[in-house]
Amino acid sequence: MRQQVQEFFDLPLQEKKRWAQKPGSLEGYGQAFVTSEEQKLEWNDMIFLKTLPLQDRSLNFWPENPQEFRKTLESYSEDMRNAAVSIVRFITMGLGLEAQKFGDTYKEGMYQIRMNCYPPCPEPERVIGLNPHADISGITLLLECGDMPGLQVLKDEHWVNVEPVNGAMVVNLGHVMEIISNGNYKAPDHRAVVNNSKQRLSIVTFCYPNSSVDIGPAEKLIKPGSPPVYKTLTNAEYFHSFNNRKLEDSFIDSLKI
Numbered sequence: 001m002r003q004q005v006q007e008f009f010d011l012p013l014q015e016k017k018r019w020a021q022k023p024g025s026l027e028g029y030g031q032a033f034v035t036s037e038e039q040k041l042e043w044n045d046m047i048f049l050k051t052l053p054l055q056d057r058s059l060n061f062w063p064e065n066p067q068e069f070r071k072t073l074e075s076y077s078e079d080m081r082n083a084a085v086s087i088v089r090f091i092t093m094g095l096g097l098e099a100q101k102f103g104d105t106y107k108e109g110m111y112q113i114r115m116n117c118y119p120p121c122p123e124p125e126r127v128i129g130l131n132p133h134a135d136i137s138g139i140t141l142l143l144e145c146g147d148m149p150g151l152q153v154l155k156d157e158h159w160v161n162v163e164p165v166n167g168a169m170v171v172n173l174g175h176v177m178e179i180i181s182n183g184n185y186k187a188p189d190h191r192a193v194v195n196n197s198k199q200r201l202s203i204v205t206f207c208y209p210n211s212s213v214d215i216g217p218a219e220k221l222i223k224p225g226s227p228p229v230y231k232t233l234t235n236a237e238y239f240h241s242f243n244n245r246k247l248e249d250s251f252i253d254s255l256k257i
């Protein structure tokens with residue numbers, strides 16, 4: 001997958017634009033989402049694709065160049081799904097929940113992939129690769145494509161580098177998992193910075209449970225003395241709240257009871 005993504009971003013702009021985002025749609029090749037006029041502009045080229053379930057795929061945004069791209073992405077999304085099912089089992093087991101049941105909701109889950117390319121920048125302090133945010137997924141699986149650090153996580157009010165480890169994936173928690181855990185786990189704020197010497201690529205898979213599953217604190221975690229911290233929403237309500245959020249407010253806070 002890394003090879004295919006590298007070859008895709010190495011193509012001339014005109015060729016990449018064959019899979020460009022269309023107005024009103026997030027999918028396809030383009031620049032990162034601009035959500036506010038005040039935001040620092042992002043030094044980032046990316047392609048965003050829905051990979052699973054199969055009926056969510058819009059193949060008109062799936063590059064056919066490089067030649068093996070689509071085939072590789074098909075099998076990569078299967079691999080990410082299998083990894084997500086296992087990882088969610090372990091995470092929910094750690095919370096004392098029905099691990100098999102929660103893992104199973106990711107078998108027919110929703111998967112989206114975002115491939116980021118951060119070119120070197122002559123003045124890296126003046127731009128940002130990706131603005132600070134927390135993911136809204138259940139979990140996010142991030143694959144680095146080289147040894148150039150760029151991902152940073154906010155820990156105790158400081159930005160800390162997440163150093164790339166060859167052959168390893170970074171597992172991040174998103175708001176869905178934060179809600180299921182009733183706030184025992186937090187979706188951390190993170191961002192990507194750029195450097196002045198080397199391009200960096202990342203392949204990021206956002207994993208969500210099946211859309212028929214409500215998003216709310218796990219019943220087992222609700223007891224006397226431990227009330228639900230978040231509302232329970234249907235999948236559709238969750239995405240509706242996100243798409244209609246007030247940009248100046250924290251999304252996760254808006255879901256608190």
Ligand SMILES: O=C(O)CCC(=O)C(=O)O
Nearest residue numbers: 114116150151192202204
């Ligand atoms: O490129 C990175 O390391 C961060 C990517 C990321 O956080 C995202 O795509 O949501």
Ligand SMILES: [Fe+2]
Nearest residue numbers: 133134135190
């Ligand atoms: Fe992220």
